Amino acid sequence: MRFGRRPHLHLEVEVSIVHVExxxxxxxxxxxxxxxxxxxxxxxxxxxxxxxxxxxxxxxxTLLLCISLIQEPTSGLIMMNGQKIYDNGWTGIDVRRFRRxxxxxxxxxxxxxxxxxxxxxxxxxxxxxxxxxxxxxxxxLELLDYLELSHRATALPATLSGGEQQRVAIGRALANSxxxxxxxEPTAALDTSRGTKVMELLKRIAREQRTAVxxxxxxxxxxxxxxxxxHLADGALVADVDPSASHG
Numbered sequence: 001m002r003f004g005r006r007p008h009l010h011l012e013v014e015v016s017i018v019h020v021e022x023x024x025x026x027x028x029x030x031x032x033x034x035x036x037x038x039x040x041x042x043x044x045x046x047x048x049x050x051x052x053x054x055x056x057x058x059x060x061x062t063l064l065l066c067i068s069l070i071q072e073p074t075s076g077l078i079m080m081n082g083q084k085i086y087d088n089g090w091t092g093i094d095v096r097r098f099r100r101x102x103x104x105x106x107x108x109x110x111x112x113x114x115x116x117x118x119x120x121x122x123x124x125x126x127x128x129x130x131x132x133x134x135x136x137x138x139x140x141l142e143l144l145d146y147l148e149l150s151h152r153a154t155a156l157p158a159t160l161s162g163g164e165q166q167r168v169a170i171g172r173a174l175a176n177s178x179x180x181x182x183x184x185e186p187t188a189a190l191d192t193s194r195g196t197k198v199m200e201l202l203k204r205i206a207r208e209q210r211t212a213v214x215x216x217x218x219x220x221x222x223x224x225x226x227x228x229x230x231h232l233a234d235g236a237l238v239a240d241v242d243p244s245a246s247h248g
Contacts, residue, residue: 016043016079017179017212018067023076025062025235036062037073038236044228046179046210049203051223054232060216061184063232067214068103068182069095081179100129104173104211106202108185110165112157118144118168119153125175143171147201163194170201174209181205183215187222195222 025037036059044050054060065071066078069085078086080102085093112121119140126136144150147167157165166186173181183202187195199215199222206213217223230237 017046017081018044018214019079020067021077023066023078024074025066025071026074036235037066038234040237042230042237044212044214046212047206048212048228049206049226050214050228050230051226052214052216052230052232053218053220058232059235060232064182064184064214064216068105069099101176102178102180104176104178104181106169106173106181106183106186108188110157110169112165112168114157117154117156118149118160121157121168122171122175125172129176139175140171143174147171162190163197166190166198167201174205179211181211181213183213185217186215187217187219192221195219199223
């Protein structure tokens with residue numbers, strides 16, 4: 001686990017799954033301008049688990065939205081899988097398609113479609129990407145088996161426990177074999193036991209699938225075993241945080 005140092009950015013650009021350099025985000029103009037992100041730089045490698053900590057209003061969600069290519073930064077550089085996506089402006093790449101094919105999302109609220117069963121909630125992510133329904137169902141069942149949830153394939157979300165719902169949401173995030181998973185408070189709605197199981201699953205996915213996982217969380221207990229931990233304050237990465245320090 002890395003503590004108290006910054007990645008060597010220019011040496012890692014070609015091998016990093018995610019490379020962010022000097023990213024700023026400013027809302028408003030003139031006297032009303034608010035700098036939500038201040039020269040944020042980091043890299044995430046294949047199979048790496050990165051946690052992002054910080055108080056409410058520190059810029060965590062803004063940073064995640066910029067990394068997910070949903071929100072445009074004000075300036076800086078974002079590279080993914082060796083491609084320049086943003087370089088003081090979008091580079092002309094089809095951002096929506098790139099996002100669908102390369103990034104998986106997991107949120108605090110599972111956002112499952114209530115009238116689709118577990119299998120079809122995963123399968124629909126594949127169909128949106130042009131996969132035929134039969135192949136999508138097969139892939140969805142494979143993922144449910146991987147998530148140890150195949151026995152709940154035909155269950156509707158309302159009949160699943162909170163932990164099961166979040167595992168289906170993880171399956172949906174994995175559907176298109178993304179190289180990056182972005183998780184925004186994925187355990188906040190779960191009790192400690194279920195939350196721990198979800199985080200253990202993310203660790204397993206990172207190691208076995210070589211997926212880069214970036215998790216925003218307020219609960220330091222949930223990130224034991226993560227490779228890299230950053231703290232965001234007033235829009236700036238100020239230091240890596242040693243989780244053992246909080247347990248004195």
